[in-house]
Amino acid sequence: MSRSLRVDAVLVQAVIAGALSFAHLHDLAEAAGQTGWKAWAYPVSVDLLLVAVWRRLRTERSRMAWFWFLVALVASLGANIATAGLLDLEHVPAWLRILVAGWPALAFLGGTLLAHSPTPAADRMPVPPAPAPDPDLVRERDPIAAPEPAPALPEASTPAVPPALIDHARKVATEHRTRTGTEIDTATLRARLGIPEDLAGAIAAQLA
Secondary structure (H helix, E strand, C coil), rough: HHHHHHHHHHHHHHHHHHHHHHHCCCCCCCCCCCCCCCHHHHHHHHHHHHHHHHHHHCCCHHHHHHHHHHHHHHHHHHHHHHHHHCCCCCCCCHHHHHHHHHHHHHHHHHHHHHEEEEECCCHHCCCCCHHHHHCHHHHHHCCCCCCCCCCCCCCCCCCCCHHHHHHHHHHHHHHHHHCCCCCCCCCHHHHHHHCCHCCCCCCHHHHH
C-alpha cells in the first residue's frame, strides 16, 4: 500500500510540474509575439527535445547529448524564471524575441543530431578490458598431466639348456649330417627333439 501511494505522489508531482512548465513556455512565447497555435507549439518542442536527450543519455553519455540537455534545460528553466515577475511580459526585449523566433530551427537541429549522429569514439564511456587469467590459477584448476613413459619391452632371455639335452642334440645333429650331408636347421631340430622354438634356437646356437 505504501509503495502505491509513493508512486501516485510522484506521478501527481510530475503532472503538476509538467503543466506549470508547459504554461510558462506558452506564456513566454505568446509574449514574444508567437500567437495562436504557435505559442502552444513551443512547449511541445522543448519537451520533445528533452525526451530525445533523455533517450540518448540512456544509451551513451556523449558530450553532444549533455550539451543539448543543457540547451533544453535553459529553455524550460528560463521560461519559468522569466514568467515569475522578473520580466515585463508587456514589453519583451528584442533579444528574447529573437531567441524565441529562432528556437524552432535550433530544436530541429538538436533533435536531428541526437537521433542520427553517431557518438565519437572519444565521447564513449570506455569499457575496461577483462582481466587476464592468472597462469598459476589456470594450472591449478586444469593441470596438464605429463605423458607417462611407455613401458619398456621385456628383454629376450636365453633359456637355460641342460648339458644332457645338448649332448643329445649334438648326436641328433651328427646323425642328420651323416644321413643328409647338410647341417640340421632349427625347425628340424625342434621337431626331432620335441622342444619349444626358443629352446631349439638356443641349442642350435650352441651347436653352430
